[in-house]
Amino acid sequence: MATRDNIEDWLARTAQGDRAAFKLLYRDTSAKLFGLCLRILNDRAEAEDALQEVFVKVWHGAGSYRANGLSPMTWLIAVARNHAIDRLRRRQAAAGGMDEAAEIADARPGPEAQVMARAEAGRVVACLDELEGARAEAVRGAYLDGETYADLAERFSVPFNTMRTWLRRSLIKLRECLER
Structure with a gap:
């Protein structure tokens, strides 16, 4: 299991374009992020697509993570959660109903x-x-x-x-x- 320091290091190196660090980051965090996407989207194929898109965002946005005392996993989870909710909203809008996505958004304190x-x-x-x-x-x-x-x-x-x-x-x- 990767430590907080490992993940922070991999994010910093990913921000500099280090593919090996990105591979390690993916290896040690993708299962948890996939589970989150699957729980929100409730569709395995869509969750797999969402996970791929999340890691594209991480590749391009790793520089926006700053070691600020918060867990790097918290940042990764927020990226995955927000992306999955956005996909859910688009899916619901295309189907003509926003109720489920609106409930998720409204669940925040x-x-x-x-x-x-x-x-x-x-x-x-x-x-x-x-x-x-x-x-x-x-x-x-x-x-x-x-x-x-x-x-x-x-x-x-x-x-x-x-x-x-x-x-x-x-x-x-x-x-x-x-x-x-």
């Missing part, structure tokens, strides 16, 4: 919910900042970037069970912080 989500995210970030640096980084890796416990144990040079303990104790501290 409104302004009030977005403000509340940002405030809650700010609380989570503040609580993460209370954790010791390596443990906070491990929590982000496991629960925001999808890294496995084994990958994290290797990255931090600790035994697997130690990583499990770090994460369990860190989550307990986060919960206590958020309950204050």
